[in-house]
Amino acid sequence: MKALGIILAGGNNSKMQELSNKRAIAAMPIGGSYRCIDFALSNMSNSHIQKVAVLTQYNARSLNEHLSSSKWWDFGRKQGGLYVFNPTVTSDNAWWYRGTADAMYRNIDFLKRSHEPYVIIAAGDCVYKMDYNRILEYHIEKKADITIVCKDMPVGEDVSRFGVVRMNEDSRIVEFEEKPMVAQSNTISAGIYIIRRRQLIEMLERCAEENRHDFVTDILIRYKNMKRIYGYKMEEYWSNIATVESYYRTNMDFLRPEVRKYFSNEPKIYSKVDDLPPAKYNVGSEVHNSLISSGCIINSKVENSILFKKAFVGKNCVIKNSIILNDVYIGDNTHIENCIVESRDTLRANTYFSGGDGIKVVYEHNERYVI
Template sequence: MRFKEDSIDSVDFILRKDEVLTVILGGGKGTRLLPLTEKRSKPAVSFGGKYRLIDIPISNSLNSGFEKIFVLTQFNSYSLNRHIHRTYSSNSINQKSFVEIIAAEQTVSSVNWFEGTADAVRKVLPYIREQKPKYVLILSGDQLYNMDLANFMQTHLSDPDTEISVASNGVSEEQIYGLGIVKTTEDGFIREFIEKPQDIHQVESCKQPNGSYLANMGIYIFNTKTLIEVLEDPGMTDFGKEILPKAIREKKVKSYVYEGYWEDIGTIRAFYEANLMLTDDVPKFNLYLEKTPFYTRPRSLPPTKINQAVVNKALISEGTILNRCEVHRSVIGVRQYIDQGTKIYDSVIMGLDNYGSFDRVHGKIPNGIGPDCEIRNAIVDKDCAIGTGVKLLNLHSYTEYEDEFVKIRDGIIVVPRHTTVPDGYSI
């Protein structure tokens, strides 16, 4: 593999395709993102109006020239598998490239499902070996970032002694408790790794001169030989908790500091804020960069129709109909219908999989959001039917609450998928 300058365009694409295999971890149960993950995995959750979270790592890999991709799936995988199949079929990208799903399976040698991040990769080693990669790039399926992974690879290759590279990102003291924190030497090699510290004193020696801490992003490059070696012990099931702490004692493990935006979508609050951030004038995570587009399923939908509506700082996806309503600092998904007199503020409306009827038939509430509603600080999942005069406001400032129509998590109102909210409902 040969690299010249820092630019993606200067990389030898032919050799890179042959020697690098990307493995994307399809996520665990995602319990902290319930109810959005009640019937789908985290990477399958809608994001930014028209995307799924899985589109982010796949697009990063494709944009960087790494076009041989395995996606490992297990929990609530139907929606994710279907999206990947519809979006990244061999007909839509170069025939020599692929995005393939490897679902958890029972075999003669193992009757157990994936039991952790490292165990998932261990169980698919036979398929990795078939591709004969020199390097394996491991990505998480539920994070937001726009990274030139070719530069990451170039850093990995800059020192021939490097066996493992770990992408890291500077985080504040408040963020360290749910992440793995690394301490590096002056030449960038990791000499200490603390997974999800319980006390600030555990990571005092890891503090950077600017006051931040370097957090493991869950993005790795392994020399394939090294990957096979570190996965030999079947009792070690997780990269962060077990594989990396041992590897830094026995292998040459280097840190690659990524200074751009990175968000681990772990909670309802994090998901909500990441979506609304997209409405900023210049968002930290920018969907409007021509050289690094984010791919998703192509849809043959009509243009958005805006009929005397007020729209301010909002993302409005294709096929949407806004009828004499107001939308402020919100993300509106595909096919969404919003009726007259309704006001939406600071909310994520995920859209509809099909239009259905916009007219009431025998009193039935149609898909979409009815007239004279007010929705604030909410997430409305896909295919919901919101009746007339519904008020989703969290008037009592609940942090946690639920009834048959809504669930409040982290102070955010969530309307679960396929929910019908009756006329006049208020919270």
């Protein structure tokens, strides 16, 4: 494909509460066996994009560890490959990335050394499947300067945390408002953009000269009346996980057979594979409509829940409508309902956790092994 890819995976969001204390949002576990960034990486690979850069910053250790080998997404090539860029101190710059445009500008040599005519920019915190070739064909057909992938959200959905757009009859974007207090449209930007490489370099350099740092506000919104910016509407599944509620809802979507089938069918979503034994169901276990990952040991009742790798569930427990992240130990006689349990937590026996009508994030500091 005549494009290179950039995945923006360095952001933090306080709306994730304790879940983002020790990992980037792009590294959040999804659907029992994925990390969120796997979706953007797999889309790049399945679209035959051979050169992809991932820009990381906040709490990048877990994400960098996940990306330590590019072979899982078929980027282990002599030509192209997967590049991971962290902010670094240089002789003329000691800042961390001050925004998405600044992150790309600080790695502008990657763009200048490349030869692909187009750049596909994607957020690392979205769950979806997409053939970027279709958007590139649309971009060329419209003779657009920038193409933004858009999504119509259901009526009543809170869109105030997204960029909200309005298009004319020719799909050209005439209004773009970032995180509006009151939205005039239910069409949002999905965080996927196509732009010509040379034009991106020029815009990033101009932003840096004017001490501007954000790609959306300082490029897309600022140039919307000067450049030909078009919207491409996607109809397929798409979800952003940047709040506790949306993260919970996205994972619960994977309990629906049609969603699991959609993401497991070709082209598939790929992820790093751990060498773990299959889940073990002991006498007394009872599992209904749940996803149980490899390495788990189940001794009790699990219903409408997702258990990620190496979770242990003790005896006489009830886990209902919950998400249990990696390497969690749950003691005997524990009740968990409408909760997200943080990874490597230890829940002592005879405890009760419930989110009530909402979602509770359980973040315990109990020591698992006490002498």
